[in-house]
Amino acid sequence: MTAPTRQTAAEAGPGDRRVVLSIDAMGGDRGPGPVVAGCDRSARKNPDLGFILHGPEDELRALVAKRKTLRGRCEIRNAEGVVAMTDKPSQVMRRGKGTSMWSALESVRDGEAAVAVSCGNTGALMALSMVRLRKLPGVNRPAIGVLWPSRNKQGFNVMLDVGADVRADAHDLFQYALMGASYARNGLHVDPPRIGLLNVGTEEHKGRQELREAHDLIRNHAQNGRYEFVGFVEGGDIPGNRADVIVTDGFTGNVALKTGEGTASLIGDFLKEAFKYTPLSRLAALLALPSLRRLQKRIDPRRVNGGVFLGLNGTVVKSHGSADAMAVSAAVKLAFKLANAGFNQKVAAHIAAAAQVAEQAREDNAQGDGATTGEHI
Amino acid sequence: MTAPTRQTAAEAGPGDRRVVLSIDAMGGDRGPGPVVAGCDRSARKNPDLGFILHGPEDELRALVAKRKTLRGRCEIRNAEGVVAMTDKPSQVMRRGKGTSMWSALESVRDGEAAVAVSCGNTGALMALSMVRLRKLPGVNRPAIGVLWPSRNKQGFNVMLDVGADVRADAHDLFQYALMGASYARNGLHVDPPRIGLLNVGTEEHKGRQELREAHDLIRNHAQNGRYEFVGFVEGGDIPGNRADVIVTDGFTGNVALKTGEGTASLIGDFLKEAFKYTPLSRLAALLALPSLRRLQKRIDPRRVNGGVFLGLNGTVVKSHGSADAMAVSAAVKLAFKLANAGFNQKVAAHIAAAAQVAEQAREDNAQGDGATTGEHI
Structure with a gap:
């Protein structure tokens, strides 16, 4: 140590x-x-x-x-x-x-x-x-990770970044994947966690350039990083069960988080109104109360209170x-x-290990280039 | 004409x-x-x-x-x-x-x-x-606009772009505002529509550079464009009542749309499970059925089926x-x-008028610069 x-x-x-x-x-x-x-x-x-x-x-x-x-x-x-x-x-x-x-x-x-x-x-x-x-050595942008009610067996997904920084390049997204994987292992006991990268479609050619670069970085490090990479995921997968960790930039993550919260709150209010509509529906609401409380408990933001600052x-x-x-x-x-x-030490170790792998790859590439082209020896 | x-x-x-x-x-x-x-x-x-x-x-x-x-x-x-x-x-x-x-x-x-x-x-x-x-003359990027269940009196907000293009610069966002305003007037009969620009906070200094530029373009054209501008809005305002039209780039809009749909679907499934929990809750569900149908009707995507290609x-x-x-x-x-x-002609006329105003402003600026600095006369 x-x-x-x-x-x-x-x-x-x-x-x-x-x-x-x-x-x-x-x-x-x-x-x-x-x-x-x-x-x-x-x-x-x-x-x-x-x-x-x-x-x-x-x-x-x-x-x-x-x-x-x-x-x-x-x-x-x-x-x-x-x-x-x-x-x-x-x-x-x-x-x-x-x-x-x-x-x-x-x-x-x-x-x-x-x-x-x-x-x-x-x-x-x-x-x-x-x-x-x-910041941890090697981290460019810290991130905020949150837990999101989902269809997963653990009941929640991790999403990051939800607003520490409005921009993220490919390498930042890669680091978010490492941090998110550690969070899922230590906060939710999911091992190995499945990582998804948020995009507008699941095909590999979709989306912005930095996403395609991040896609390859995250995929290539899966074994060393002790996670599975499921590739691109969409907004519908944030509360879904395709991935345990959703990686995105802080702008998109913040909008998605607040859209999800706003939608849940709108449906809750519509539900209340629907049950107030007639005397019969008010009676039904009384009987339905335990069921509605069970629902409430599953999506209650107080139960998963806590954004975690990572990096x-x-x-x-x-x-x-x-x-x-x-x-x-x-x-x-x-x-x-x-x-x-010992979460923070683990995150630090993963970031450091990834940096070492990247450094090694750069050196191998440089040597490879030299050997094949005969230049820069 | x-x-x-x-x-x-x-x-x-x-x-x-x-x-x-x-x-x-x-x-x-x-x-x-x-x-x-x-x-x-x-x-x-x-x-x-x-x-x-x-x-x-x-x-x-x-x-x-x-x-x-x-x-x-x-x-x-x-x-x-x-x-x-x-x-x-x-x-x-x-x-x-x-x-x-x-x-x-x-x-x-x-x-x-x-x-x-x-x-x-x-x-x-x-x-x-x-x-x-x-594309319509003067339009750089077309957009896809959708209706979104909301707390507004008309029951829906317009959001665009939800995925025609993953990028949008300040001028594209400005044109989305014009198109969205036309859509709200002609599709929802909201006049004047209130336009909000999606961001990670409502303060004017927040978010990316192109958003701050778009903020000023949209604000300055409000009177000519026959809309109100409410400034920056957040994800929670997409189903809210602060604005009738939510303007954003196609990447963010697509993620938000699918996140909202996914969240609604998750809550629907949780609700069904909650009502299946005990014999009493199954009885409650029977009585609650009309209320749940009323809710269903308000958020049924079939009732607002149709993304509109604009521009x-x-x-x-x-x-x-x-x-x-x-x-x-x-x-x-x-x-x-x-x-x-005659929706499409109206959109075309708004885009053309905005281009004319922008051209006029450029000319005025050029003349103004000359007069104050004494150069370029």
């Missing part, structure tokens, strides 16, 4: 010792209450969990005091500043020091915690993560801004899983 | 005379049966409708003979060839002559019909439409490949509406 000791301390193996998560208690739409409640909920289920909570000390101390389970498992770090949802990322980068978000990232940077969790402003969190944690020196889980205790607890559970699996 | 006489004959005003549509009877997944049945269904509701049906004469004649309503309102053009769903567009462009698809476009090209309708291969239909109908010399309505009689009838109804409104 070449990983620094401080990371190993934070990313302890199962049963070894406590896994510590760094929690930004502020910046969500509902304040620190649901954040502390969500940590408590997780702590009750999982004795290996410990927390460093970042925010105004007095306020947090009062909230934690009410939760017996958190006693002795929750350190509080005072940070008076709060990043607002309306703050611009560029401002936060300049003036963010002293905020709970900044402080939460510092704990990961310093190796005290393996993963940071925040309900705050996504753009600001990514910008701060980039400058404070820095940084440390993992950051971004919870929904409007997260309640249940949603925060889901984000904490995901963060624990990734910390416990 | 400067439009050629042959177009005026085909795009007659309401009550003036019969509106003739050119129908590709072949190439759909279910053969010509549902196509003829769909035409019959529309013809019974609308006495102004006439058809030219393209396909193998004997087969079509037998099908039409069973439909009294179509008698005397349906001309048959023999075309023995059929474009298969698996045919590559490039092959069809070279060898498509003699197919029903080719023949259906010829009737529009020759001014016998105002609009063509086909259930066939989308890529082939667009490729053939480009070479046989040709060509003639309108082409692309029906779903798997369309049944009801879906074909919906596509025919849309084609009639657009033909009856």
